[in-house]
Amino acid sequence: MTENLRELFHLQEGLVFLNHGSFGACPKPVFKTYQDWQLTLENQPVAFLDQERGLLDNMKAARVAVAKELGANEQDIVGVENATAGLNAIARSQELKPGDEILTSNHEYNALENTWRFVADRTGAKIVVADIAIPLRSEDQFTSSILKKMTENTKVLFLSHITSPTSLVFPIENVVKEARNRGIITVIDGAHAPGLIHLKLNELNADFYSGNCHKWMMAPKGSAFLWAHKDVQHTLEPTVISHGWVPQNGNKKQLGAFGDSRFIDCFEVQGTRDPAAWFTVPAAIEFKQLHNWEKVKRRSSELAMATAVTISKLTKIPLFASHEFLAPQLVSIPLPDCDVDELKNRLLSEYDIEIPVFRWADICIVRLSIQGYNTQQEADALVNAISEILGLR
Ligand SMILES: Cc1ncc(COP(=O)(O)O)c(C=O)c1O
Structure with a gap:
């Protein structure tokens, strides 16, 4: 018998929650650990937030656990509030000039x-967009679309590991390698990747990578990481300059450094913050081990794929890629042209289904997430609701 995982979540009763992808959903035992951390903070705020009295040790414990889970060294990873924050620090640290190119998809x-866009406006650099055509059928197709746009002016390659509108796993390994050969800085947006795909940061060997723990790693909101290759850590500046910051060539000792390195200090010692979500990530990793999450993921991926295929057969519109490039548990399903807001609102108001429906590149899309708490009945309810609203049968 499979465990009834729904009981382990705080999700509203009666709601068919098919949108784990946007903000995740934190399991009750993990959320309890999060609240316990917050209570500990309020019991003795000074002891908790004083760098010398535990804060840095707790920061490091989370860093060590996340690094182990994601195939990284703990000196190369720091906690940030969300992927946007991590990627902002990276983007805004790039020293670009007019004529430089930022290549993206x-x-x-x-x-x-x-x-x-903000960085380009301020530096005069140009954003170059490589068109990754759908359906994505091969790694070569992806690689050549990127390489075609790589020039001697390309200074930064910015790509999602798993794309938000289309839920594709971009096969980024080759282009990351090629960019390194050409001296181009690679910045990877891994907002969805940790916990969803097999992510090994050292092996990928990009320059910068930022991802969320609150989505598929099952941690509370406010937990994410920024990973930087040791060769480029010195080029990074935090968005918030605070106690932990020292000038690039400053004397760490003289300026009162806190922890292991300038990179870590800059990001770990930043004003007064509630670090409870980051401290809870190890509990989220343990939760997944305890509940046999590999099996849960497999079951969820199968259900997501089967549901997407069913809808695709009804609409007669093919999915965005061959199976190997479709993200597990998260599938963007193209729909016939429709009023996306109306469809989204009717799914919620008439069928209690929470799911994103939007337009991308003039294609109407419903993005299905399946997590351990979802059931076959819920997937069937989605198929039925979409069929009724769009008159598909
Ligand atoms: C590809 C991608 N990048 C970045 C983000 C931003 O994540 P956050 O809002 O947690 O910073 C998202 C959010 O869903 C995303 O899908």
Whole structure:
């Protein structure tokens, strides 16, 4: 018998929650650990937040656990509030000048498109967008679309590991390697990747990577990480300059450094913050081990894929890629042209289904997430609701 995982979540009763992808959902035992950390903080705020009296040790414990889970060294990773924050620090640290090019794809997340637009506006650098055509059928197709746009002016390659609108796993390994050969800085947006795909940061060997723990790693909101290759850590400046910051060539000792390195100090010692979510990530990792999450993931991926295929057969519109490039548990399903807001609102108001429906590149899309708490009945309810509303049968 499979465990009834729904009981382990705080999700509203009666709600068919098919949108884990946007903000995740934190399991009750993990959320309890999070609240316990917050209570400990309020019991003795000074002891908790004083760098010398435990804060840095607790920071490090989380860093060590996340690094182990993601195939990284703990000296190369720091906690940040969300992937947007991590990627902002990276983007805004790049020293670019007019004529430089930031190469990216047409599947990127709007918030980060804005970040790069902001950087480009201030530096005079140009954003170059490689069109990754759908359906994505091969790694070569992806690699050649990127390489075609790589020039001697390309200074930064910015790509999602798993794309937000289309839920594709971009096969980034080759282009990351090629960019390194050409001296191009690689910045990877891994907002969805940790916990969803097999992520090994050292092996990927990008320059910078930021991802969320609150989505598929099952940690509370406010937990994410920034990973930086040791060769480029010195080029990074935090968005918030605080006690932990020292000038690039400053004398750490003289300026009162706190922990292991300038990189870690800059990001770990930043004003008064509630670090409870970051401290809870090890509990989220343990939760997944305890509940046999590999099996849960497999079952969830199968259900997500089967549901997507069913809808695709009904609409007669093919999915965005061959199976190997479709993210597990998260599938963007193209729909016939429709009023996306109306569809989204009716799914919620008439069928109690929470799921994102939106338009990307003029294609209507419903993005299905399946997590351990979802059931076959819920997936069937989605198929039925979409069929009724769009008149598909
Ligand atoms: C590809 C991608 N990048 C970045 C983000 C931003 O994540 P956050 O809002 O947690 O910073 C998201 C959010 O869903 C995303 O899908």
